[in-house]
Amino acid sequence: MRLSVVxxxxxxxxxxxxxxxxxAVLPTYVSLMVTGSQYLIVIRAVRILRTFRVLKMTRYVGEADLLxxxxxxxRRKIFIFISTILTLVLIFGALMYLVEGPENGFTSIPRAMYWAVVTMTTVGFGDITPHTTLGQILTSLIMLVGYSIIAVPTGIFAAELAAGIRDARQHSACPACNLQAHEVDAKFCRRCGESLAGPMQPSTADEHAGQQ
Structure with missing residues (x-):
């Protein structure tokens, strides 16, 4: 049916x-002709891939380029932030492995690092918990560190986004009244109504007047 309308x-x-x-449609017809092929109907799940066509709408949104x-x-600041977090996870995981040990559930450094990630992000599944006093003190420290750094990537992105919006507005100064801080997609000055693309050249203006 779709082939008849495209x-x-x-x-x-x-x-x-x-x-x-x-x-998506082939298994349905095959199951009618071949016995025991009903299990092929699960292939229809590939129709979910069509939902990704929604992502094509982003090209119509100007703000997507800004984001x-x-x-x-x-990217450099985010990379440094992620590297710092991974380093802290490795350090705290190794410390908890030494402090708690396998008898308290910290059977390896990777498992202790998993616990550090869960604790630092304040998720707290509770599948691994410290039992020693030193381990509990270290856990409290990790929680405080997690709370203090959880807003860092948001602040980095917000600062860069504000700078990008400010730069975009500064580049849209009115050629007539020199008013700045227009919207990114503005075409005319909000004070005098002049085109932000600049005044028309004399030849263009004469041609436009002649057409009228």
Missing amino acids: AQPRRYAFSFFGVVDLL WGTLVKA
């Missing part, structure tokens, strides 16, 4: 989503 049926039939549609640019600008 503009280019052949192109759609061999496209990715065309193959997805084929795999992506913000992530690119903050």
Whole structure:
């Protein structure tokens, strides 16, 4: 049915989503003709892949470029932050492995690092808990560290986003009244109504007047 309504049926039939549609409906007809092939109906789950077409809407949203640019600008800071967190997780995990030991559930350093991640992010599953006094003191320290750094990536992204919006507005100064701080997608000045693209050239203005 879809092939009968698309503009280019052949192109759609061999496209990715065309193959997805084929795999989604083919098991139904095969199960009617071949006995015992009802299990092929699970292949219809590939239709879920069509939901990713929603991501194509991002190209119509101008703010998506601003958000992506913000992530690119903050990539070094985010990388340093993640590296610091991984280092702390390794240190705290190794310390808890030495303090608590296998008898209290910390059977290895990787498992202790898992506990450090759960504790530092304030999730606290409770599957591994410290039993010694020193381990509980160290756990309290990890919780305080987790609370203090949990807002760092949000602050980094917010600062870069604010800087990106400010830069975009500064580049949209009105050529007539020199008013700045326009919206990113503004085309005309909000004070005098002049085009933010700049005044028309004399030849363009004469041609425009002649057409009128």
